Amino acid sequence: MLVEPIKSRPVYKGITVDPRARRHIFVLEGEGANALLEQKDKLTPAILAETDILYVARGSVGRGYEEALAALDAGSDWTAPTVETLLFRLKVVLGSADMGTRLYIAGTEGFIGQAMQIALDAGMDYSAIPTEHRGSLARRVQCVHCKGITENVTTSPFTCTHCGLSLFVRDHYSRRIGAFQGVIIDAEEPGNVPEPEELYL
Amino acid sequence: MSQTDFSVRVASVTPVAETIKRFRFERVDGEALPIFSGGAHIVVSMKDGSVTRRNAYSLMSDPADPSGYEISVAKAEESRGGSVFMHEKVKVGDVLTISAPVNLFSPDWRGRKHILIAGGIGITPFMSMMAQFDKAGVAFELHYAVRERARGAYLEDLVARYGSARVKTYVSEEGTRIPLEDILTRQPLGTHLYVCGPDRLIAGVLDAGRDAGWPDYNLHAEHFLTPPPGKPFSVELTRSGKTVAVGEHESILEALEAAGVDAPYLCRGGACGQCETGVAACEGILLHNDLFLSDDEKASGKKIMICVSRFEGQRVALEL
Amino acid sequence: MAIVFRQETFRDDFTYRNSPENIRRFPFPFPDDNYMYSVNMEPHVKGAAGTVFENLIDVDEHYISEMADRALVLKADPLRYQALPHMMQAQWDTLELLMEQQAAGYPEHFTLEKNGDRWRWINRPLGIDDTFTFGDLTTLPMEPLEYISRQTQGDITIVDQRDNNLWMDAGMVTTQADWSLDFDVGMNFMEWHGPVPLAHQQGVFERALKFLLNMQLGKPIRRYNWTMTINPRLDTSPENYPKWGKDRTTVTPENVGDKVHLRVEVQTLWRLPRSNALLFVIRCYLMNMSELVTVPKWANRFHRVLGSLPTELVDYKGITRYRDVTVEWLSKYDDGAPTSAGTFPD
Numbered sequence: 001m002l003v004e005p006i007k008s009r010p011v012y013k014g015i016t017v018d019p020r021a022r023r024h025i026f027v028l029e030g031e032g033a034n035a036l037l038e039q040k041d042k043l044t045p046a047i048l049a050e051t052d053i054l055y056v057a058r059g060s061v062g063r064g065y066e067e068a069l070a071a072l073d074a075g076s077d078w079t080a081p082t083v084e085t086l087l088f089r090l091k092v093v094l095g096s097a098d099m100g101t102r103l104y105i106a107g108t109e110g111f112i113g114q115a116m117q118i119a120l121d122a123g124m125d126y127s128a129i130p131t132e133h134r135g136s137l138a139r140r141v142q143c144v145h146c147k148g149i150t151e152n153v154t155t156s157p158f159t160c161t162h163c164g165l166s167l168f169v170r171d172h173y174s175r176r177i178g179a180f181q182g183v184i185i186d187a188e189e190p191g192n193v194p195e196p197e198e199l200y201l
Numbered sequence: 202m203s204q205t206d207f208s209v210r211v212a213s214v215t216p217v218a219e220t221i222k223r224f225r226f227e228r229v230d231g232e233a234l235p236i237f238s239g240g241a242h243i244v245v246s247m248k249d250g251s252v253t254r255r256n257a258y259s260l261m262s263d264p265a266d267p268s269g270y271e272i273s274v275a276k277a278e279e280s281r282g283g284s285v286f287m288h289e290k291v292k293v294g295d296v297l298t299i300s301a302p303v304n305l306f307s308p309d310w311r312g313r314k315h316i317l318i319a320g321g322i323g324i325t326p327f328m329s330m331m332a333q334f335d336k337a338g339v340a341f342e343l344h345y346a347v348r349e350r351a352r353g354a355y356l357e358d359l360v361a362r363y364g365s366a367r368v369k370t371y372v373s374e375e376g377t378r379i380p381l382e383d384i385l386t387r388q389p390l391g392t393h394l395y396v397c398g399p400d401r402l403i404a405g406v407l408d409a410g411r412d413a414g415w416p417d418y419n420l421h422a423e424h425f426l427t428p429p430p431g432k433p434f435s436v437e438l439t440r441s442g443k444t445v446a447v448g449e450h451e452s453i454l455e456a457l458e459a460a461g462v463d464a465p466y467l468c469r470g471g472a473c474g475q476c477e478t479g480v481a482a483c484e485g486i487l488l489h490n491d492l493f494l495s496d497d498e499k500a501s502g503k504k505i506m507i508c509v510s511r512f513e514g515q516r517v518a519l520e521l
Numbered sequence: 522m523a524i525v526f527r528q529e530t531f532r533d534d535f536t537y538r539n540s541p542e543n544i545r546r547f548p549f550p551f552p553d554d555n556y557m558y559s560v561n562m563e564p565h566v567k568g569a570a571g572t573v574f575e576n577l578i579d580v581d582e583h584y585i586s587e588m589a590d591r592a593l594v595l596k597a598d599p600l601r602y603q604a605l606p607h608m609m610q611a612q613w614d615t616l617e618l619l620m621e622q623q624a625a626g627y628p629e630h631f632t633l634e635k636n637g638d639r640w641r642w643i644n645r646p647l648g649i650d651d652t653f654t655f656g657d658l659t660t661l662p663m664e665p666l667e668y669i670s671r672q673t674q675g676d677i678t679i680v681d682q683r684d685n686n687l688w689m690d691a692g693m694v695t696t697q698a699d700w701s702l703d704f705d706v707g708m709n710f711m712e713w714h715g716p717v718p719l720a721h722q723q724g725v726f727e728r729a730l731k732f733l734l735n736m737q738l739g740k741p742i743r744r745y746n747w748t749m750t751i752n753p754r755l756d757t758s759p760e761n762y763p764k765w766g767k768d769r770t771t772v773t774p775e776n777v778g779d780k781v782h783l784r785v786e787v788q789t790l791w792r793l794p795r796s797n798a799l800l801f802v803i804r805c806y807l808m809n810m811s812e813l814v815t816v817p818k819w820a821n822r823f824h825r826v827l828g829s830l831p832t833e834l835v836d837y838k839g840i841t842r843y844r845d846v847t848v849e850w851l852s853k854y855d856d857g858a859p860t861s862a863g864t865f866p867d
Binding site: 018020021022023094097098099100101102122123124125127128 | 311313385386387388389390391392411412413414415416417418419
Binding site for chain 1: 600684701703704705706707708711712713714715716759760762763765766767769770842
């Protein structure tokens with residue numbers, strides 16, 4: 001659970017299937033598959049018939065969920081090879097979706113952030129999209145200086161993968177960018193960079 | 202008169218349908234009125250003998266036109282006096298006081314499409330909204346239902362102005378009804394729906410929207426809350442030391458104004474929160490009728506919205 | 522009376538200074554000898570001549586140089602200007618308001634002629650004379666918000682109002698106290714204030730938000746905010762922190778007077794007519810310690826405020842490294858006498 005009181009960070013309240021929605025799109029990453037699997041008893045045949053599952057394993061984590069998801073026998077069930085391909089398909093799917101559609105997102109915070117960006121671009125409001133955090137606490141961080149995004153940040157400070165500056169992770173989150181803010185740590189005393197701490201495992 | 206009130210002259214009174222009249226107001230000093238935003242309302246103050254009545258009305262004229270404001274008033278069957286006064290007493294040339302526009306029913310400008318559903322006089326906020334949508338090239342459609350043709354204001358005007366593809370009208374006496382199911386299905390993501398009219402229409406549309414799988418976020422309603430009548434009571438005011446009697450057909454706010462007590466307000470309909478007042482003591486039950494306070498706040502008994510809520514019991518004291 | 526505009530810089534050689542007259546009209550923000558965060562909102566109405574409230578949008582001797590600095594910031598980083606697509610109507614509202622207020626306050630410097638939707642805008646200090654059609658984007662050289670904010674002192678944000686919240690959906694931000702518009706654009710009121718310590722627990726933002734949601738047309742309000750900056754640098758953005766962060770280590774007892782600046786933001790908030798959005802004009806005023814102590818009341822009071830600031834706020838404002846040396850320097854100018862009420866010089 002993410003319990004730190006960061007005002008700008010979204011609250012991931014957890015996913016509950018909304019029986020009034022006419023179509024259900026589940027976008028799941030790694031252990032996020034459990035967010036759907038654990039509510040099997042609420043998934044009536046009628047709901048499942050109108051359900052699309054887009055799933056991606058997370059590296060070596062989350063393998064083995066393909067079979068369990070397939071066993072649900074949803075209207076459609078697709079496993080993406082990478083997050084990028086999943087997001088590409090999500091964009092196409094939402095492009096033709098209508099107002100009766102409910103999108104559900106579960107996985108790491110970085111994944112939720114990226115899928116949310118696609119949904120916002122498609123005209124959805126974030127408050128209408130149930131989300132559930134599962135898996136690693138790794139953060140997606142944008143360097144405020146070069147604007148490059150570094151995925152799966154588990155330490156602070158860390159090195160920006162784009163410009164190479166040492167950044168500390170500010171507890172400030174942008175939904176539009178889908179990332180936390182990274183700010184140079186040694187601007188005042190160049191070279192004085194503390195040891196990285198594993199904060200977001 | 203606060204600095205954002207305007208003294209206006211009634212420039213015209215036009216009957217538009219049975220029981221509906223349109224009023225046009227222009228500033229007494231000849232200056233421009235503020236440009237406003239679609240969905241905004243004004244509060245009209247009327248001197249009815251010794252009583253000052255204040256009613257909120259949606260602006261229906263073109264928001265970009267500062268030369269005058271127009272409102273439409275339906276003569277309410279159970280009127281508390283305001284609409285009857287407007288219909289029977291207000292004549293061309295009369296001078297009234299109006300507030301600056303306030304908008305508690307603004308469209309979501311991010312919307313990719315806007316569906317407007319109006320019942321009866323609930324058409325008025327949509328008239329200013331549509332003028333803005335049309336100018337900005339924003340997609341919209343209006344579904345407008347009236348009981349009988351003779352009571353339908355602006356039916357033909359609106360079709361003529363925006364075309365029958367965008368404006369659909371329904372007359373229940375003639376057996377035509379809003380096909381909600383058809384309207385609600387297959388709308389693209391980013392569509393927003395707005396409903397204004399009688400409570401039953403609002404409840405029905407919101408429910409149909411949720412049943413069609415729409416998220417609550419995209420469903421918007423403007424309730425025309427009028428202060429409900431109730432048993433008379435009196436309120437003690439801890440700051441001014443006064444005690445004010447509230448009559449059966451009067452809100453606390455109106456009773457305070459009549460007694461010369463200055464209390465804040467904006468919407469006078471339980472929606473905006475401006476008149477939130479602390480309750481210093483309460484021996485009895487607060488009858489909360491507003492849409493603003495949370496259930497917890499209502500249960501706490503510490504706050505009351507004096508524009509629509511009432512009291513029953515022995516004694517109530519307000520921090521005013 | 523026409524303003525005599527100064528030619529000066531806010532970077533490199535830092536030639537920015539305040540004239541003696543401009544020091545006396547500085548919006549000193551502390552009503553007491555102790556500082557506490559508060560909402561401190563008041564109606565934004567015209568004040569006395571010789572104060573920054575003489576007009577509702579203040580133009581001062583730094584106007585031309587500030588606009589030149591903004592142009593330099595934008596050239597290096599165009600992301601300082603942002604406007605989400607649904608804010609176009611609010612952009613035109615903003616253009617109208619800022620043109621009308623500047624023309625009304627300084628007719629010798631600005632003129633706005635309206636002929637229906639055909640408008641002519643003359644900005645003499647910057648040598649601009651443009652005729653355009655209000656509402657028609659193709660008749661301006663750039664979006665209306667960018668156009669007018671390149672001609673208005675202060676950062677500008679426009680917040681959309683929906684779902685009982687305020688959303689920072691457009692802005693021009695080049696003179697900020699360490700926050701990034703590019704990062705914050707699209708956030709709601711609670712989110713963009715996320716990093717501010719202490720105030721959330723005190724419910725300050727809930728009360729402020731409720732107040733702002735009911736702001737009315739024609740009744741603008743204002744509030745103060747403040748921090749400190751080393752060197753008269755307008756652009757203390759997080760983006761450029763690698764450039765200005767080192768400045769904080771350069772303060773010595775000898776150079777406090779010239780280097781350490783009180784940075785005051787006068788924020789004015791306006792309801793906009795067509796869009797129902799709110800306009801925030803966040804005007805930054807800088808004054809170094811040597812200038813500040815020329816007003817004895819301010820010397821006494823600022824010494825006491827800075828000395829009593831809670832640690833959380835010292836850290837949040839980024840003044841930890843040089844707070845003590847500045848308090849020590851100011852102590853020489855604090856005669857211990859009680860200060861008079863109000864914020865204006867005696």
